[in-house]
Amino acid sequence: PWFQIWLDIVPVVILDGVSLICDSVLFNAVDLAYVKIPSSVTIISKEAFAFCTKMISVSIRDSVQIVGYGTLLVVVLARSKIPGQLSPSAESVLWIDNLKEIDISENSNLVIVDGVLMNREKDSDQYYDPFKGGDYSIPNTVTTFCAGAFSRCSRLTCVEIPDSMT
Numbered sequence: 001p002w003f004q005i006w007l008d009i010v011p012v013v014i015l016d017g018v019s020l021i022c023d024s025v026l027f028n029a030v031d032l033a034y035v036k037i038p039s040s041v042t043i044i045s046k047e048a049f050a051f052c053t054k055m056i057s058v059s060i061r062d063s064v065q066i067v068g069y070g071t072l073l074v075v076v077l078a079r080s081k082i083p084g085q086l087s088p089s090a091e092s093v094l095w096i097d098n099l100k101e102i103d104i105s106e107n108s109n110l111v112i113v114d115g116v117l118m119n120r121e122k123d124s125d126q127y128y129d130p131f132k133g134g135d136y137s138i139p140n141t142v143t144t145f146c147a148g149a150f151s152r153c154s155r156l157t158c159v160e161i162p163d164s165m166t
Contacts, residue, residue: 009029009031011033011035012026014036018041019042020043020045025045027047027049031054032054035059037061038061039061045068046071050070115128122139123141124143125145130151134155134156134157138159138160138165140162
């Protein structure tokens with residue numbers, strides 16, 4: 001019976017008391033536009049909302065500590081707020097079409113350096129703005145970059161990788 005209504009799901013409100021959002025729970029729910037996540041949720045598993053191509057709003061609370069791979073893969077959010085102590089990687093949160101703004105004002109684990117989202121230690125590139133063009137030289141402090149950090153960067157012409165990369 002679930003599959004019969006799958007394509008008609010637009011808003012989802014997860015009830016308080018739920019602590020885990022399972023793998024692929026709303027994968028490819030193409031009409032899903034909004035998800036409200038309560039403060040009881042601490043884990044969002046992989047691909048939970050992947051390919052929800054009409055998703056315009058998701059509220060990830062400060063209580064969320066783990067966000068799995070591809071959680072918001074190929075959705076159309078224009079803004080993303082990364083809450084509290086969450087330390088996402090590009091493959092977990094940020095493969096988002098049309099992302100124009102990342103709000104990290106309440107997150108002490110991340111910094112933005114020249115428009116590039118990095119971890120606080122500045123040794124890992126997390127996300128490169130796909131709307132930026134030209135060349136990018138990865139800073140010498142960077143030793144790793146996340147899978148997907150440069151995904152959808154069609155305007156990026158060259159990435160210079162420093163010797164610090166292993």
